[in-house]
Amino acid sequence: MSHLEMLYPAAIEHTKEKVWEDLYRYLGDKEICPSFDQYLQDRTMYLEQIWINVWLNLVSNKVPRSEKKEFLSSKGYEVEGVDRKLINHSFRQEIRDYQTFDVLEWVQERLANRSQEWEELYQNARKQFLEAQERERLAEKRTSILQRLEVVLDEILTDEYELFYIHIRHLVAKKLVEIFAEEPRYEKLDPFALETPLKKTGDFHAKDYTTLTSFYEELTGGLEKTRHKGRILYYYEDYGSIFESCILENVKATVPQLIQELVVEEMGHGFENLLGTELDIDFIEEFLEDELYEIAFDFVELFQEEYVEDLLKLAEVPFDVEVHQDMLNADLARREQRKEAELAEVQRKKEEEARRIEYIFGQEYQPGNLRDIRYILHVGETNTGKTHHALEQLKKSESGLYLAPLRLLALEVYDKLNADGVPCTLKTGEEEKVVPDAKHFSCTVEMFHEKDYFDVVVIDEAQMIADRDRGFSWYKAITKANAREVHIVGSRNLKSMIVELLGDAHIEVKEYTRDIPLQVERKLFTLQQTKKGDALVCFSRRRVLETASRLQNDGFSVSMIYGSMPPETRKKEMQRFIDGETKVIVATDAIGMGLNLPIRRIVFLETEKFDGVRRRRLSSQEVKQIAGRAGRKGIYDVGKVAFTNDIKIMKQLLQQEDVPVHTFAIAPTNAVFERFQKYYRDLGTFFELWKKFESPKGTKKAALAQERELYELIRGTEIEARLSMMDLYGFLHLPFSTKDDGLVYQWRETMFAIVRGEELPEPVIKKRNLDEQELSYKAIGLHLLFLYRLEKRIEATYWERVREELSDAVHKSLKTEVKKMTKKCRRCGRVLSWEHPFQICDPCHFSRYEF
Incomplete structure (x- = not known):
């Protein structure tokens, strides 16, 4: 049976019900019974229309689309590929005449020439109509009374608010006395530390508290439970929840009773019959349920400012x-005096x-006495020979210091100087390679010590003075270097900052330009x-x-460079490329930091990067720093640059004039800590004051995120108790990744x-695969730090050998494991095709938008 056949009887029954309802409304409204003929005359238009309305609405909503199409197709309509709205419109037009039901005929059959039944219908309808009118009249009158009552109650709640508070205040005060007299005091601890049993510490004394809020933190000795993310959690109850409950219960019990007496005085007793109920306390409590809760919560806040001494x-x-x-009134007056005194004390x-902040920090971040030093500023684009020229002066000096941003660069200069016959010692936080009688040192910038004197100091990649977390190391090296000659090497946008920073010092500026032009390719690059x-x-x-992996499987020999790669491995990978053992190099932006390689073309496979906070487009300086590595004089006399997207935007960034560096980073110094310790003894306070300290104009504070994160792990432990603050901060400042839980635990x-x-x-140490080897390398690096x-150099020598062996294993794994790699979804691990444009699979992508 089709839906049309099933719906037709239902439509008829629904139509009859509608006619019957309309008839009762028609008759009930008449003071004198009209004739049946008069009814037909008045309601024929309605009766003729009601069937079609009921029928069309029912079939439009209940008949499936497939059956509608089948019905229209039988009528000669084209239905395939037709819009749904057009199908519904055509169906409503065609179905109008489907087995019509004659409503007039049915009414006449049912009621014509039946005068007695017609009269009975009229009487019933009229009775229902009048009863409904009476109900409406009484409801309107009751509503009017309730509105009047609501107005009166609102006035009472406003006018007598203080009266209510006085009553509740007395009851809460009695509760406080009861607690002080009968309950023990427990030691304070974390309310959720249920594994620690509560210990009684004596009685409560008013002198130990100021406002009632200070008492709320005391534990009652009882347990409470709460639900969090579907789990039931238990915790030790405190008096804050006790007094909240006490205030709410007293408001609900006392205020309605006070209100009842006032309402009766205002309105009398006459309205109770109209309300159909007695105006008792239960009625008022129910009527004012929301208002009573609001009053209670207001009182909870007011009681927080009450003094324990006053209540007792x-x-x-x-x-x-x-x-x-x-x-x-007297307590409020004294409270205002106390507040003024407290505010004055807070202000003091x-x-x-x-x-203290100004004394501890304020004067620290001005350039020191620059002495009679000759400064040479080498500025220019990437790959212009800036560092080379500075190092040539370093090699000629009697003693020298090279400061690098990376261990790899420090290692490269260490090797270069020793190869050129200039004895040089390597010092980074993780390693030392001491060359006997060496007067030259190659170090990472954090190893700089201002008390050591050198004939020549070279500070590389000095534009990193703007880095929020590491920049202060460059600031300190530039302004506090103790030397005859200081060479500062950086990008062109560094010039104005350094000139301003060094003030009246003797500065010679050498600007460098590329001998090899950069050429941006017009077509988008593909891996093929x-x-x-x-x-x-x-x-x-x-x-x-x-x-x-993809390139190796396509037959290319490939070198790799990325930030977390061991420097020794990175050096070997670079050498393979330099020697022609590999034809292509795949790298992160680590390639842009001082690595000189015979690169024909730099290809940006991505034009966005995640900077630790968000994913963003590369900056002009980043594009230039990386692209500048293209070209090698005598090998590739034109450096080429290609992009996989956004060529026009990237080309503009490459050609854009550098925005000058206007700010440099500042960080705590030994002198800062020495002044701090005249007043305080804990690092928690130090971090709070550092946060409050307003960085001087032209500077930005180091975030100290790692230091604060590590400090929270050992705060209040024997580590903090036994170490001096300076030593503790030194350990917090060790350069390692706190994103790795294993390293943090170590x-x-x-x-x-x-x-x-x-x-x-x-x-x-684990060596099963590349990931484990690199993590183990980092673990040894932290151990060496x-x-x-701790001056344990003999042990350090052993672990340096172990680390070197591990770096060989990493290098070997790069040759063997990478070729076997597959591209996988970073969320679920599903294998993806190399052509898949994203790092997650389609199902994982679309699951983000499912609700």
Whole structure:
């Protein structure tokens, strides 16, 4: 049976019901019974229309689309590919005449020539109509009474608000006295630390508290439960929840009783019959349920400002409205005096703190006495020979210091100087390679020490003075270098900042330009266009390995460079490319930092990067820094640059004039800590003051995010108790990644071993695959940071050998494992085709938008 056949009887029954309802409304409204003929005359138009309305609405909503199309097709309509709205419109037009039901005929059959039944219908309809009218009249009158009652109650709630508070205040005061007299005091601890049993510490004393809020933190000894993310959690109850409940219960019990007496005085008793109920306390409580909760919550806030001492005195005085009103006024007056005194004390402490902050930090970040030093500023684009010229002066000097941003660059200069016959010692936080009688040192910039004198100091990649977390190391090296000659090497936009920073010092500026032009390719790059001498740049280790794997499987020999790669391995990978053993190099933006390679073309596989906070487009300086690595004089006399997208925008960034560096980073110094310790003894306070300290104009504070994160791990432990603040901060400042939970755990366990005088825990070493080898390399690096800081050089020598072996294993794994790699979804691990444009699969992508 079709839907039309099933719906037709239902439509008829629904139509009859509509006619019957209309008939009752028609008859009920008439004071005199009209004739049946008069009814037909008045309602024929309605009766003729009601069937078609009921029928069309029913079939339009209930008949499936497929059946509609089938019906229209039988009528000769074209239905395939036709819009749904057009199908519905055509169906409504055609179905109008489907087995019509004659409503007039049915009414006449049912009621014509039946005068007695017609009269009975009229009487019933009229009775229902009049009863409904009476109900409406009474409802309107009751509504009017309730509206009047609501107005009266609103006035009472407003006018007598203070009266209610006086009553509740007395009851809460008595509750407080009861607690002080009968309940023990427990030691304070984390309310969720249920594994720690509560210990009684004596009785409550008014002198230990100021406002009632300070008492709320005390524990009652009882347990409460709450639900969080579907789990039931238990915690120790405090008096804050006790007093909230006490205030709410007293408001619900007392206020309705006070209101009842006032309402009766205002309105009398006459309205109770109209309401159909007695105006008792239960009725008022129900009627004012929301208002009572609001009053209670208002009172909860007001009681937070009440003083414990005032409430305890109040409870001793028998309740009398006038007496308690006077006491409240007197307490409020004293409270205002206390507030003024407290505000004055807060302001005094604030001003004192501001003076201390200025003393501790304020004067520290001005250039020191620059002495009689000759400064040479080497500025220019990438790959213009800036560093080379500075190093030539370093090699000629009697003693020298090279400061690099990376271990790899420090290692490169160490090798270069020793190869050129200039004895040089390497010092980074993780390693030392001491050359006997060497007067030259190659170091990372953080190893700079202002008390050491050198004939020549070279500070490389000085534009990093603007880096929020590391920039202060460059600031300190530039302004506090103790030398005859200081060479500062950086990008062109560094010039105005350095000139301003060094003030009246003697500065010689040398500007460099590229001998080799850069040429941007017009067509978008695809991986199939890879050629010998290309450097493909992306911005994650994962993307480097995936790209290298794909190229290797396509027959290319590939070198790889990324930030977390061991420097020794990175050096070998570079050498393979330099020697022609590999034809292509795939790298992150680490390639842009001082690495000189015979690169024919730089290819940007991505034009966006994640900077630790968000994914953003590359800046002009970043594009130039990386693109500038293209070209090598005598090998590739034109450096080529290609992009996989956004060629026009990237070309504009490449040609855009550098925005000058206007700010440099500042960080805590030893002198800052020395001044700080005249007032305070804990690092928690130090971090708070550092946050409040307003960075001087032209500077920005180091975030100290790692230091604060690590400090929270050992705050309040024996580590903080046993170490001096300077030593502790030095360990917090060790350069390692706190994003790796394993390294953070190793750091914490090593710290406990140090303060307990135990052997340092050895780093966990795993070699099953590339990931484990690189993590193990980092673990050894952290261990070496501790060993060198603790002057354990013999042990450090052993672990340097272990690390070197591990870097060989990493290099070997790069040759063997990478080729076997597949591209996988970073969320679910599903294998993706190399052509898939994204790092996640389609199902994982679309699941983000499912609700």
